[in-house]
């Protein structure tokens with residue numbers, strides 16, 4: 001038994017986390033000695049996201065590695081719409097193999113990509129609004145701790161400049177980012193807390209709203225430590241009134257005293273719709289937690305599209321094995337039968353297949369590191385999210 005109410009690595013690998021109807025189906029098919037070669041595709045015909053930043057494939061690959069399957073996928077960190085230029089749902093993943101070799105894995109496969117892609121898509125929407133203004137993923141405390149590295153990884157690929165989780169930092173190979181908790185000021189008092197933070201941090205951020213009014217605390221902090229990097233406001237909602245106006249006032253008072261270099265960071269319940277006004281008011285950095293960590297999942301579904309060479313699928317889905325062509329100039333998508341791998345776009349650009357093979361007969365043939373995936377994502381946010 002696990003100590004906590006959760007599945008561990010082994011439970012997921014052994015597929016104890018599947019839905020029971022797959023277990024039953026497998027039993028029935030084995031009894032009848034039926035195990036056809038099938039192709040399954042994963043699509044998201046309906047979603048609230050205008051663009052999906054696709055992530056979570058890393059865990060799908062770990063799950064299917066060593067199974068006798070072929071796996072093709074849209075690369076992680078690719079931004080794309082859920083349907084192509086003709087409204088056909090885009091297959092994000094294609095899996096080929098004998099049905100019983102992977103049937104039960106449908107539940108965890110979808111779980112890996114639905115939640116991760118939701119978080120990375122939301123994070124990219126924030127990145128699009130903020131541009132070069134940094135934001136740190138602060139939300140792991142709002143979710144089950146077992147998935148904190150997944151939350152931070154997805155936020156980071158989506159565009160977060162840093163993550164707060166220690167284990168996340170280890171897994172991603174980046175230094176975790178953090179400021180100081182209210183607890184430090186409550187235990188030491190502001191003066192001593194700021195001093196120790198100042199003397200021991202590479203990146204000096206003072207939390208200034210534990211005891212005092214934000215404006216007077218900001219002035220005091222900047223007067224005493226003129227080269228502090230940031231003052232951070234985590235003002236409780238009961239005190240907020242007009243948060244943007246509080247920021248404007250602080251920015252004014254700091255500038256008046258020649259503290260233009262002291263920048264303002266804010267955190268606490270920040271949502272995407274709050275960002276433009278806060279930026280305009282003078283915020284230079286954000287800590288964003290719950291709204292990213294609890295981003296709506298992408299409703300991916302997995303369906304058979306071919307059985308033993310025959311194109312077949314359920315009502316409401318598109319049968320046959322497909323490729324996903326994307327124009328290298330205008331990013332237009334065109335879902336086509338898998339026999340077609342390139343086309344010339346109406347715009348004159350070249351449309352190439354972006355469904356890439358990652359697993360061949362159980363062997364992983366492409367491995368990507370996090371910086372490669374994140375760079376792909378960031379480079380597309382400016383171009384694609386404008387479409």
Ligand SMILES: [Zn+2]
Pocket residue numbers: 327328329330331332345346347348349350
């Ligand atoms: Zn084009």
